[in-house]
Amino acid sequence: MALEAAAPSGGAGRIKTTRVVSSHVTVPKRVVEIWRSRQLLFNLVGTEIRVKYKNSFLGLLWSLLAPAMTLIVYAVVFGVALKNGYPNFVLLLFSGLLGWNLFQTAVLTATGVIVNNAGLVKKVSFPREILALASVGSASVFFFFQSCVMVIFLVALHWRPAFGELWLIPVALVPLFVFASAMAIFLAAVNVYLRDTQHLIEVVVGSAWFWACPIVYSYQKVVHAGLADHHIPAWIYFLNPMTPIVMTFERVLYARTFVHLTTGSHPLAQLLPGWGPMTYVKLDALVLAVSLVLLYGAMVVFGRLAGNFAEEL
Amino acid sequence: MGTVAVDIQGVSKRFRLYHQKYMSLKERVIHAGRTPYTDLWALRDIAFEVNEGETVGILGRNGSGKSTLLKCVCGVLQPTEGQVVVRGKLAGLLELGAGFQPDLTGRQNIYLNGSLLGLAKSDIAKVFDEIVAFAELDQFIDNQVKFYSSGMYVRLGFAIAVNVDPDVLVIDEVLAVGDERFQRKCLDRVKEFQEQGRTIIFVSHSPDQVRAICDQAVVLSDGRMVGNGPPGEAVRIFREHLLEAGEILALGHADEEPAPSDLPAPVTSVETTDRLHPIRITEVTSVHPGTGERPYVITGEPLTITLNYTSAEPTTTASFVVEIRDSSSTVLLRTVSGDLGTQLDIPSGTGAVSFRYESFPFLDGVYDVSVGVEHRAGGQLYDWKEAAARVEVMNPTRTVGLVNLPVGVTLEVVTAGGYSVPVATGQAVGLPVEP
Numbered sequence: 001m002a003l004e005a006a007a008p009s010g011g012a013g014r015i016k017t018t019r020v021v022s023s024h025v026t027v028p029k030r031v032v033e034i035w036r037s038r039q040l041l042f043n044l045v046g047t048e049i050r051v052k053y054k055n056s057f058l059g060l061l062w063s064l065l066a067p068a069m070t071l072i073v074y075a076v077v078f079g080v081a082l083k084n085g086y087p088n089f090v091l092l093l094f095s096g097l098l099g100w101n102l103f104q105t106a107v108l109t110a111t112g113v114i115v116n117n118a119g120l121v122k123k124v125s126f127p128r129e130i131l132a133l134a135s136v137g138s139a140s141v142f143f144f145f146q147s148c149v150m151v152i153f154l155v156a157l158h159w160r161p162a163f164g165e166l167w168l169i170p171v172a173l174v175p176l177f178v179f180a181s182a183m184a185i186f187l188a189a190v191n192v193y194l195r196d197t198q199h200l201i202e203v204v205v206g207s208a209w210f211w212a213c214p215i216v217y218s219y220q221k222v223v224h225a226g227l228a229d230h231h232i233p234a235w236i237y238f239l240n241p242m243t244p245i246v247m248t249f250e251r252v253l254y255a256r257t258f259v260h261l262t263t264g265s266h267p268l269a270q271l272l273p274g275w276g277p278m279t280y281v282k283l284d285a286l287v288l289a290v291s292l293v294l295l296y297g298a299m300v301v302f303g304r305l306a307g308n309f310a311e312e313l
Numbered sequence: 314m315g316t317v318a319v320d321i322q323g324v325s326k327r328f329r330l331y332h333q334k335y336m337s338l339k340e341r342v343i344h345a346g347r348t349p350y351t352d353l354w355a356l357r358d359i360a361f362e363v364n365e366g367e368t369v370g371i372l373g374r375n376g377s378g379k380s381t382l383l384k385c386v387c388g389v390l391q392p393t394e395g396q397v398v399v400r401g402k403l404a405g406l407l408e409l410g411a412g413f414q415p416d417l418t419g420r421q422n423i424y425l426n427g428s429l430l431g432l433a434k435s436d437i438a439k440v441f442d443e444i445v446a447f448a449e450l451d452q453f454i455d456n457q458v459k460f461y462s463s464g465m466y467v468r469l470g471f472a473i474a475v476n477v478d479p480d481v482l483v484i485d486e487v488l489a490v491g492d493e494r495f496q497r498k499c500l501d502r503v504k505e506f507q508e509q510g511r512t513i514i515f516v517s518h519s520p521d522q523v524r525a526i527c528d529q530a531v532v533l534s535d536g537r538m539v540g541n542g543p544p545g546e547a548v549r550i551f552r553e554h555l556l557e558a559g560e561i562l563a564l565g566h567a568d569e570e571p572a573p574s575d576l577p578a579p580v581t582s583v584e585t586t587d588r589l590h591p592i593r594i595t596e597v598t599s600v601h602p603g604t605g606e607r608p609y610v611i612t613g614e615p616l617t618i619t620l621n622y623t624s625a626e627p628t629t630t631a632s633f634v635v636e637i638r639d640s641s642s643t644v645l646l647r648t649v650s651g652d653l654g655t656q657l658d659i660p661s662g663t664g665a666v667s668f669r670y671e672s673f674p675f676l677d678g679v680y681d682v683s684v685g686v687e688h689r690a691g692g693q694l695y696d697w698k699e700a701a702a703r704v705e706v707m708n709p710t711r712t713v714g715l716v717n718l719p720v721g722v723t724l725e726v727v728t729a730g731g732y733s734v735p736v737a738t739g740q741a742v743g744l745p746v747e748p
Binding site: 021022196200307308 | 328338339384385386387389390391392393395396397398399401402403405407408411416417421424425428429430431432433434
C-alpha cells in the first residue's frame with residue numbers, strides 16, 4: 001500500500017508529502033491515507049448513486065419507490081394473508097428493516113466491489129479500502145431515502161414514535177456503520193481470492209442472517225418466549241451484532257411495548273422488551289466495541305491481501 | 314535539484330504463475346497445499362534514484378519488467394522486497410482513461426478522475442477549463458463518456474493527468490496514442506513539465522524518444538537493471554541486449570543470425586583470382602578511435618574501412634566500392650574510388666585500400682558495409698562482398714533521425730533602425746564527447 005506522511009519541502013516552496021510503497025504498511029498509516037482520500041470516497045458514492053438509476057425514467061425517485069413498494073408487499077402478506085395480528089405491523093417491520101437494509105446493501109455491494117472495479121484497481125493507485133467504504137457510503141444514502149419513506153408512513157398512519165428517545169438512533173447507527181464497514185472491508189478482500197464468497201454471502205446475508213434478526217417477528221413475543229420454553233439463555237440470540245441495532249430502531253420508531261392484537265378477542269401482547277433506554281445504550285456499546293475489534297482485524301486482513309489485488313484480478 | 318524525488322530501494326517483485334488457477338472454494342479445498350506454481354521474478358534488486366527535476370527513461374524489451382516497475386512506483390503493486398519512496402504528489406499514467414465511468418459525462422469524470430489522482434474538488438474546478446481546452450472537448454464535455462471516440466477518451470485522460478499539478482509524473486508508453494498532432498502536444502507538455510523542474514519517469518519502446526527527452530535512462534533486461542546512465546549510453550546498452558537476444562530493434566535483420574559482439578567481424582575470402590576476377594577482396598576491417606576498447610563507433614568519429622586484396626596482375630583500371638546500408642537495406646552511402654578521381658596503380662600481389670571517412674555522420678544503429686571492386690568504366694564487377702563488415706554506432710547526443718551534421722544556431726534581432734544585429738551565437742558542431 002502507498003501511504004503519505006507530511007514532510008517539509010525544500011523544492012518549489014510547496015508542501016511535499018512522502019509516500020512509501022512497500023508491503024509493510026501499518027493499519028494506523030492506512031487509516032491516515034484513507035482520511036486523505038475522503039474526497040474520492042464522496043465522489044465514488046456520488047458516482048454509484050448517479051449511475052444506479054441512470055437511463056431510468058423515474059431516476060432517483062426509484063430509491064423512494066422501491067422500499068415503499070417492498071413494504072406494501074410485506075404489509076399485505078403479513079397483515080392480510082398470514083395475519084400475525086400486530087397493529088400497524090408495517091411500521092414495526094420498517095423500523096427493523098431500516099438498519100438491516102443499510103447493513104445488507106453495504107455488505108452485498110462491497111463483497112464484489114474490488115472484483116467489479118478491476119480496471120481501476122489494476123491501473124490507479126489509491127487506498128483500496130475506499131472502494132469497500134464507498135459501498136457503505138452509498139448504502140447510507142439509500143438509508144437516508146428510506147428514512148424519508150419511514151417518516152411518510154409514520155405521518156400517514158398517525159403513529160407517534162418515542163420522540164424522547166430519538167437520540168438512540170445515532171447511538172445505534174455508530175456501531176452499525178463500524179460493523180458494516182468491518183464486514184465490507186473483510187469480504188471485499190476475501191472475495192478477490194475466493195470468488196465463492198460472493199455467492200455464499202448472498203445466501204447468508206441475504207437470507208439466513210435476516211431471519212436471525214427480530215425484523216419480521218417480535219423478539220419479546222416469539223424469541224424470548226421460545227428460548228425460555230427450551231431453557232436456552234437469551235444471550236445466545238444476542239451474539240448476532242445486528243440484533244441490538246435492529247431492536248433499538250424498533251424501540252424508538254415502533255415505540256409500543258404492549259399492544260392489543262387485531263386478531264380474535266384483541267388480547268394484550270408484549271412485542272418489545274420493557275427495557276429502559278440505557279439497556280439499549282449498553283447493548284449498542286457492546287456491539288461497537290466488538291465491531292471496532294472486527295474492523296481492526298478486517299484492516300489487517302485487507303492490508304495483507306491488498307498487495308496482490310492487481311495480480312489476482 | 315539535488316534532492317531525491319523517487320528512491321527505488323532494492324525492489325524485487327515476484328509473481329506466482331499458477332499452472333492452474335483455483336478460484337473456487339471447492340477447488341481450493343481439493344487442491345489445498347499443492348497448487349502447482351512457478352515463481353517468476355519480474356524485478357530483481359532494482360535500485361536507483363531519480364533526482365527532483367530529472368527525467369528518467371526506462372528502456373527494455375517486452376517482458377523485461379518496465380511496467381511492473383512503474384506499477385510499483387505508482388503503488389498499484391507492492392514490491393515483494395524493498396520499497397519505493399516518493400516525495401511529492403505522483404500522477405501515474407499507466408493507462409489513459411483508467412477509472413473513467415462510461416455512464417458519467419466528461420465533466421463528471423474529470424471530477425472523479427481528479428479525486429482518484431488525489432485532488433480536492435476546488436482544485437479541480439480551478440483547472441477544469443484548462444483540461445477541457447487541452448483535451449479539445451468543449452462541445453462534448455457534457456456527453457456521456459461511453460459515446461466518446463477512443464481518441465477523445467485518451468485525450469481526456471492525458472489532459473486530466475497533466476493538469477493535476479503533480480510533482481512526479483509517471484508515463485507508461487501512453488505517448489504512443491492519439492494522432493500525430495496530439496502526440497506533439499503531449500510531448501510539448503512533457504517538455505514544459507521538465508522546464509518547471511518536475512520529475513518524470515518515462516517508459517518507452519522508442520530509444521529516439523528517450524534520447525530526446527530524458528536526462529538519464531535505465532535499461533532493464535529480464536527484471537534486472539543492466540544499465541543506468543546518460544541516454545546515449547543507455548540506448549547503446551539496450552541495443553546490445555537486443556542483439557544478444559537475437560532481436561535488433563526496428564533496425565533489425567530479422568532473417569540474420571545474431572551478430573557476434575565483437576563487431577565489426579572481419580571477413581576472409583577463400584576464392585582465388587582468375588581471368589574474370591583479376592582482383593579479389595580478401596578481408597575487410599573497420600577502424601575507429603575506440604577500436605579495441607569498445608565495439609561501437611561514436612557518431613562523428615573518423616571511421617576507416619580497409620579492404621585487403623589480392624591482385625593477379627598490375628592494373629590501373631580497378632575501382633573499389635564501399636556501400637553502407639541500414640537495416641532495411643537502403644543504401645545510405647556508396648563511395649566509389651574511381652569516381653573520386655583517384656587512380657589506384659595496383660601492382661600484382663596483395664595490398665590494402667583504405668577509405669577514411671573523417672566524420673561518420675550516421676546516428677545509432679547497426680550498419681552493414683558491403684564492398685566490391687569493379688572496372689572503373691563500370692560494367693565489369695571483379696568481386697563483391699555483401700555485408701562484409703558491420704558497424705555499430707552509438708549516438709551520445711540528443712539529435713534524433715538518421716544523420717548528425719555540424720550545425721550552428723544564430724539569433725538575429727531586428728532593431729528599430731531596421732537592420733539586424735547578431736545578439737548571440739550558439740554553436741553545436743560535432744559532438745559533446747562524453748567521458
